[in-house]
Amino acid sequence: MFSTSVSRRLGSALAVTIAVALGATACGGTTKDSASNDGGSPAVGKADPNAATKKGLSIAFLPKQVNNPYFTTADNGGKKVVEGLGSTYKEVGTSSGTDTAGQVSYVNTLTQQQANAIAVSAQDPGALCTALKQAMKNGVSVVTYDSDTNKDCRQVFVSPASAEDLGRTQVQLLAKQIGGKGEIAILSAAQTATNQNAWIDFMKDELEKPEYKDIKLVKVAYGDDDAQKSFQQTQGLLQEYPALKGIISPTTVGIKAAAQYLAGSKYKGKVKLTGLGTPNDMRAYVKNGTVEAFELWDPAVLGGIAAHAAVALESGQISGAEGETLKAGDLGTFTLGKEGVISPGEPTVFDVKNIDKFNF
Known part of the structure; x- marks a missing residue:
């Protein structure tokens, strides 16, 4: 799932998905002190855009498929941002792009491990909902990127383009x-x-x-x-x-x-x-x-914005409400649209004239 021009933001790098997994309720897991309401997401209107950025957070990326070049690039973009903001990054996931049960299992495990935030690219629109709702109830911030789940099963979706x-x-x-x-x-x-x-x-x-x-x-x-x-x-x-x-x-x-x-x-x-x-x-x-x-579009930008959104949610700078502003460092400043969607920009066309200018 992009509002400055991609080519301008990257200087010369650019580069798409929505779908996720259905699952069991997360088992075990101690509820974190940061849990807020029944859905686990911050209450609308409580965000403070000037709040300090928290450090030492645990941010996990769960792509549709690990070792897929597209998601490797996206997640490395997320890693760079997470570590640059003083938090801890890790990537987990299945080697199959259709293992919805595997994605559910990873969400449950991350919830039990009390991760602060999860950025997930969903394999199926509804399959992860039960697990993600349980994660939010336990205080885990949830961002989807590239491929969305149902809107009430996450707080922010970073869309590749419209x-x-x-x-x-x-x-x-x-x-x-x-x-x-x-x-x-x-x-x-x-x-x-x-x-x-x-x-x-x-x-x-x-x-x-x-x-x-x-x-x-x-x-x-x-x-x-x-x-x-x-x-x-x-x-x-x-x-x-x-x-x-x-x-x-x-x-x-x-x-x-x-x-x-x-x-x-x-x-x-x-x-x-x-x-x-x-x-x-x-x-x-x-x-x-x-x-x-x-x-x-550039998947590294997609992952980077998802990481900024995850840290901003945990820091109380945004809640996922329409009209809020996400400051994403050198990637730009983005206004959250309807249902918490962030769209970085339009796709870029690659052909023989420009393809050597890009490396991802």
């Missing part, structure tokens, strides 16, 4: 590449991923516009953020739809796997591919002509 911007711009990119006509497909992550589904809804809405009357969406396939499955899904799409002109893959794992397949096939340069990817993953495919252009 779902509408991401959905519509990916269609616009592909439409330009295929000359505004032909069959296209979408290669998504998990079928339950809220961010993916929100983007796809806006893609479909964009395709209803008159200028796309000659473009037909033939299928939405799911690779579950698994490289091998995404590769196979790409192969399957091209076998099922031999006239396919383009693929949108709004997932960093999916777009890389699709590019790998296309690069070694007769479809290279003929079937266009765009979506959300990291420059380091996609550089070779842009340079060899497999991919013309794709987009993303």
